[in-house]
Amino acid sequence: MAATLRIVNGKLYDPINNIDGKVQDICIEDGRIVDSVSDDATRIDAQGMVVMPGGVDIHCHIAGPKVNAARKLQPEDHRRDPHPGTPFTRSGTGGTVPSTFATGYRYATLGYTTAMEAAVTPIGARHTLEEFHDTPIIDKGFYVLLGNNIFLQNLLREGRKEEFRQAVAWWVNSTKAYTVKLVNPGGDEPWKGKKNSNVSNIDEKFDGLSPRQIIEAFITTVNDMGFPHPAHIHCNNLGHSGNYKTTLETMRTAGDQRAHLAHIQFHSYGGELGKNPDSKAAEIIEYVNTHPNITCDVGQVMFGKATIMTADAPLAYVLRGLTNSKWVNVDTECESGCGILPFSYQEHIYMHTLQWAIGLELFLMSKDPWRVILSTDHPNGGSFMLYPKLIKLLMDRGFRQEEISRVNQKAIAKTALNDLDREYTLYEITIITRAGPAKALGLKHKGHLGPGADADITIYDEMDDKEMMFNAPRYVIKSGKAIIANHEFCGDHDGKILHITPAYDEKIEEVVQPFFENYYTIEFDNYAVSDSYLHDHEIVPTANDR
């Protein structure tokens, strides 16, 4: 494929540039979209087709130690879903936790070209980057887990705010991360050190420090340092009845500072702890609607197989008690941990239907698609391979009604789903799958088709059945190179690592190092990940870099 390309006759959906279905050419040169190319550029005729920026997944679990543990755990899931190679591409296995190659290729077959791994322990960063190197096509980055980092918590306890800020920046640099991730902040120590207990509310102090203090410190620090994407927060009490109060309190803690709330569907439950929940989607989305500083992704549940895979280890243990399935827990020294178990969402089960319905309520009651982003928290709510079906649920009210009629009606009765007539437009879908996440991530070259943008482009045949349409793009172009043409792989691409390098004072290493020598089992000098693991990469500037 030549370095120059012209896509003609396609209907463009490019919300960042306010283009809603207009037929217009796109010109590509050296991996970017440009104003014009010479007449001898290769042409793709997109007559009758829809042209969109490549999809951007803001929250998924696709690489790193916990993902690989989940792969090892489930040969039965892989056996049923082999991913054969082609002359251009490597083979692999699918299922809810695909192998690295299958992950990259399968994202491409949906028209997605960027995905962010949402939870990586710092000590697992090197592993994650190794897997990224074997995850083709897509550009990718990860969020580093710092919310339960013992050293950082000690600094907060001692009120050493400036050192905290420097240490956060050091850790982000040392791991090549994209932003900071908090998961059940403050919950690790009760889990590991207090015989498997957990924090139960945002103001419960453990050793003098509450989740709220941790959340506030990270939100503020990340905003001060101008990270392109704010602190990415998995709230306390995930999955528990009545947790919507925690979620609201977490959002209030942000004040008017930017914060991203992950998979809010799992955090929008009313009712009493220990009893069946009801929906508080309206309360949660109302707060989001009225607070432009907040972005979120939904974490939609889709019926069928899933894999629970979370740094929220106590939650995984609770679920293990419900399913009695094989269960993995991994404690990571000084930093975090994770829990993994196979899971299945079933239509007849009240809780599962309620979760499914709450996700849809959140989408359908959202007033600002730019800030309520499509995700399934892959593979926790279901595989990313179910995005096309989710899109159809949002775009096609008739289909939605059919699906509603098949599920647990008691759960549906606890939601407003039957009253929600809204159908997403293609323009809005483009926002929640492309433009919105790119904007929330601060990726200025992604999520749009204007000159200067990365030439990550998906071309779909326009079809009435939106699931079919989004399942099989006719062309996928990554960095200006055709990867899929006429539904078949015609090339390969490594994709690049997206990361940030916030400035920090190197003196902070002298503060961190003694802690390492006492409490880590890896040498301080061997801890930071070297640039050799980056391969092709892009440093996304922070506001302070600019």
Add this chain to the structure above:
Amino acid sequence: MSLKLSLHTKPDVPLEADVICPDKLNGVNETAIAALTVFHGNDQTALGDFFTVKGQCDGEIQLEGDLANVKHLGSEMTIGKMIIEGDVGQHLGACMSGGEIVVEGNAHDWVAPEMTGGKITIKGNAGHLIGSAYRGSPIGMQGGEIIIHGDVKNETGNTMRGGLIAIGGNTGDFTGVNMLAGTIIVLGEMGIRNGASMKRGTIISMHHAPMIPTFSYVCTYNPTYLRMYLSYIRKLGMEVSDEQINGNYKRWIGDAIELNKGEILLYANE
């Protein structure tokens, strides 16, 4: 008229022939059958390179030759009958849900793993993991019958949830391990650690067997329902005596670590 497949060339390396299955061959003519794909190791080749094809499949396939290195025969089978004169390789009748397979010789490991229905008879011996789950799967055999006249090895009926496995000879270790439900009858002797982790289901043996510490002896009794099973397998040609049919059995229950609702019945008049 039935279809006859005779092995004319012995494979050098394992031959995967999951295409040999009534579902896939019914009504297909000789030339077309000979052209169907088999995998000789990594070499994608034609069935006719190894088999002489005669006749047409109207629900029945006869196979002959040394098929000890031919795998996946009758995989996913739902209907019809396969008669195999000789030994057969791994994964015979894997995941089958219907139909019948008869093997005159011996079978290898993984006979009918994750089977949900149908019937397999092996006149000789078979290997490990008969009627079991594949690694990682939460459920093994769910229905159907596996009748083996000879001996088998370890993990017979691993994670079985339904159906009948009858073994004429001895079994190896961990017979009925992780069993969820279903019935295993062993006319010979069992190895060690039988029924470990079993939740429900019944394991019957005509001999004394070592018990793991989490099984407890309940009583010696004369289970009437057992007569039906034993008479049935005698009808299939297995050596069951009147004494065994009418006899007393020691009843052990376990695994106490799990639900303690599984049972192991050992013939008491031995």
Add this chain to the structure above:
Amino acid sequence: MAETMILVPGRSSKQGTALNKGKLKPEYLLVTSTLEMNSDDMQRLGLEEGDSVRLSNEVGETVVTCKGRKPEDLPSGILFIAYGPPSSQLMDGDTAGTGMPISKNIEVLVEKVTVKNI
């Protein structure tokens, strides 16, 4: 005189250091062909330190040199040897659907070799 005993091949630190010199070097060959045996058992079998013994089972046989261990360190009826070519001779290839051959707790017949093999 012959007796059936349980052979436990395993790792030893001596083996570990010898390994680094090279597996074809005399040190390694010596370590992997030295059999540790309960000293009471040795006495009963009429064995002395450095005697050759033949270990055999239905898989194969091997001749190794024996070395005594105090009864409190090595129970009667148990033999220890560092993994290596001699122990391989006694391992069965059936892995029972696991990939792992039974490599420890191998039942072997132990007999003194009266005529030394040259």
Add this chain to the structure above:
Amino acid sequence: MSENIKIVKNATCTFCGCVCDDMELTVDLDEKRIIKAKNACVLGRAWFAEHTIGDWPVAMIDGKEVSKEEAIEETAQTLVKAKFPIIYGLSDTTCEAQRQAVAISDIIRGTIDTTTSVCHGPSGLAFQGVGESTMSLGEVKNRADLVIYWGGNPAASHPRHFTRYTVTPKGMFIPNGRKDRTVVLVDIRKTPSAPVADLFIQVKPGKDFEVLWALRALVKGKNIDPSIEEETGVSLATLEDLVDKMKNCRYGVLFFGMGLTMTRGRHFNSGAIMALTTDLNEFTHFVTKPVRGHGNVTGADNVLSWQTGYPFGVNFNRGYPRFNPGEFTTVDTLSRGDADAAMFIASDPASNFPKVAIEHMKKIPVISLDTKQTETSNLAHVAFATSTYGINTGGTVYRMDDVPITMRSAFDSPYPDDEEILTAIKKRVQELVWAKQGIKIAVGEARVA
């Protein structure tokens, strides 16, 4: 000793799965050898001292010296011609080399397996059955007040396991180190590891499963008959005391070795340990970990898992990965006579596999890559001599607890490293396979080129 001395700090020892990364190596650059390895254990000292530059050829075919290129060509031709080629070993090389090896298997539609299958492969199977509560080693250092070793002898196989990670170190919640911990050793004989333990429990050979099962029952409050002592050699009182210790500790860990995986019961023995650990989490925080042998066997598990979805014993005959231990694992593919060509990387199956497997190896073309001459390289059709990971190369290795570490090279070797040889083989087999299939693809278009 020459004047040309270099000190390498924080180097990594890859002799065993401890993968200690605190070595201080004194390197004589003229003599190309490590003359001192500060912080190393007895095994580590031998590892660093003995990996000097050898005098055998880089490549040999049938025992005759050939150029590297000729050997690569012969290897590629052999592998592409085979219908059931197997690749095995990989536990003593870098992840970077392992990635190339998996790629070769994918391209030639072969089978790839690692030494895991004859080490903790059964624990991998058990993991797939019951899962596992586990940890990084630092959690043991910082938190564990009860440390149990079962069926392993770290004093001989992993000398620094006790001192660096599990028994003696002081940790965050273990301020007094050894004094704050209770250490238990369970084995069939009093091994050199026994003196470190507060409590040694001797089990009759082959009765580990019964003992573990009895412990599980006691943890769950079920009765166990006192006859357990006669069967297993361990009294009910001893078991009850151990259960009491386990339930009442703050953070407990069960390490286990090949005394479980290599004996009758195999994966069910490992599974019993994992299930016991899970059971104990009803009462307190409990974790478990197989003690892995080779320096990067854990990396091999990881690389295979991320590239194929399966940790070992992976077959690509049908153009995609399949997993079935007992079918695609190396002892089986050799013992049954399935394999018609084999490439062994950084391992020596000809000296420790079952006899029947070794006999088959002698009948088929074998390719070997190793740093030293071995029984395997002796019988190989093509033998490559390669440099030593962690001594002559950098690259990534995974500690037994899945923590990845970047190695530091001490001195250059005239021998190529495994990654270089494997990358060249990969490129050539890809060309040959495409030629065979009549596919024309420009280099750079496809990932594998």
